[in-house]
Amino acid sequence: MVRSRLIADSCVGQEKCAEREASPRMEEPRCGVLRESMSSNQLLQRAELGKTKRRCYSLPGPDFTYGQDSLLREGGVAEAIGHWQSVEAKAHQRKLESNFIALNREAVKSGLVTATEHQAFRNTHNIWRPINEGRVKPRSLRLPQDMVYGICTRPSTPIYDLMEHKYQRLWLEQQRQASEALRILSKEKIQQRKVQDTRTTMLRRYQPPIDPAPLWKLPRFKKVAPHLDTFPSEKARQRAFSAHRTDAIARQGLHGQGIYNIS
Numbered sequence: 001m002v003r004s005r006l007i008a009d010s011c012v013g014q015e016k017c018a019e020r021e022a023s024p025r026m027e028e029p030r031c032g033v034l035r036e037s038m039s040s041n042q043l044l045q046r047a048e049l050g051k052t053k054r055r056c057y058s059l060p061g062p063d064f065t066y067g068q069d070s071l072l073r074e075g076g077v078a079e080a081i082g083h084w085q086s087v088e089a090k091a092h093q094r095k096l097e098s099n100f101i102a103l104n105r106e107a108v109k110s111g112l113v114t115a116t117e118h119q120a121f122r123n124t125h126n127i128w129r130p131i132n133e134g135r136v137k138p139r140s141l142r143l144p145q146d147m148v149y150g151i152c153t154r155p156s157t158p159i160y161d162l163m164e165h166k167y168q169r170l171w172l173e174q175q176r177q178a179s180e181a182l183r184i185l186s187k188e189k190i191q192q193r194k195v196q197d198t199r200t201t202m203l204r205r206y207q208p209p210i211d212p213a214p215l216w217k218l219p220r221f222k223k224v225a226p227h228l229d230t231f232p233s234e235k236a237r238q239r240a241f242s243a244h245r246t247d248a249i250a251r252q253g254l255h256g257q258g259i260y261n262i263s
Contacts, residue, residue: 096129
């Protein structure tokens with residue numbers, strides 16, 4: 001008796017705990033006023049452990065019947081035993097269709113070629129298409145005697161291959177082969193790539209141009225000296241122009257005064 005009383009008390013206690021957990025009123029305290037409108041906003045509902053989130057939909061009362069009401073009123077078991085409900089077979093009336101191909105052929109045989117003549121021929125003549133025309137006779141399917149119906153059984157998992165890490169070794173080997181192929185391809189691309197020119201290689205291939213013939217001038221202007229000369233001497237002038245012509249090979253621009261061109 002004592003044992004059964006303890007079991008009953010524990011069951012009652014568990015039911016009360018379940019009711020307390022299911023009640024939304026027994027949540028942790030909130031800051032502010034708890035309004036009734038909050039229970040209809042699902043964004044304000046807290047997630048409960050082990051339960052789905054409440055969507056705050058209002059359900060109808062206990063006298064509400066879910067589903068669609070059936071218009072068919074049956075008498076139950078008594079009516080089913082009393083008589084047998086059968087459905088009368090109705091003959092399906094097939095609508096005949098005109099065979100326009102045969103009508104056009106007969107109209108052409110009669111010597112009619114225009115659309116008006118064909119229409120007049122169809123109004124006075126009619127050829128019906130056979131009912132069974134166009135239906136393909138089902139071909140008898142002959143199946144082998146030893147045929148097994150259903151799908152094939154999935155092969156068993158190779159447990160020994162899994163234990164010895166066979167698939168891992170295969171994957172590593174495939175990755176190694178792929179990286180080796182990529183390395184060989186990149187090496188071939190480097191060998192086929194054109195070597196870029198530098199300033200030294202361009203200077204080695206440089207051929208100094210031949211000074212063109214001077215432009216023709218009037219004899220009276222040949223002995224006229226320049227009004228402005230920024231070089232201290234003629235030797236310094238020639239040395240500066242020589243350095244400019246040498247360095248202008250690797251530079252961009254019409255006069256060779258731009259940035260270095262190494263492409």
